[in-house]
Amino acid sequence: MKVFQRFSRGEAAHVRNISTLNHPRYRGQRGASAIEYAIILAVIGVAIVLAVQSGVMDSITDLLDTQISGITDSGDGDGT
Structure with missing residues (x-):
């Protein structure tokens, strides 16, 4: 079963390892x-x-x- 995280526009993206420092959480973000x-x-x-x-x-x-x-x-x- 896949785990999805909602974007602000309603699209779902597969959540991998969101605890990493350089991982953008929402669409349009990027890491440093x-x-x-x-x-x-x-x-x-x-x-x-x-x-x-x-x-x-x-x-x-x-x-x-x-x-x-x-x-x-x-x-x-x-x-x-």
């Missing part, structure tokens, strides 16, 4: 190409490099260090 994935990764990489160079990461690590030291200082374990 390798070039598009490479562009997305490049943009994310540039954003990370710029964040590290601008000092944003330093302020985030300082904030986390302050919060963690506050937690460890307040919980000295003597019960008071």
Whole structure:
């Protein structure tokens, strides 16, 4: 027995493995190409490099260090 998935226009298409990342679900859709994935990764990489160079990461690590030291200082374990 075949399993069908309805399109927006009412046509039915055979459903194979719809859990894959690059599988279009409806008519007219297409999956992203390798070039598009490479562009997305490049943009994310540039954003990370710029964040590290601008000092944003330093302020985030300082904030986390302050919060963690506050937690460890307040919980000295003597019960008071």
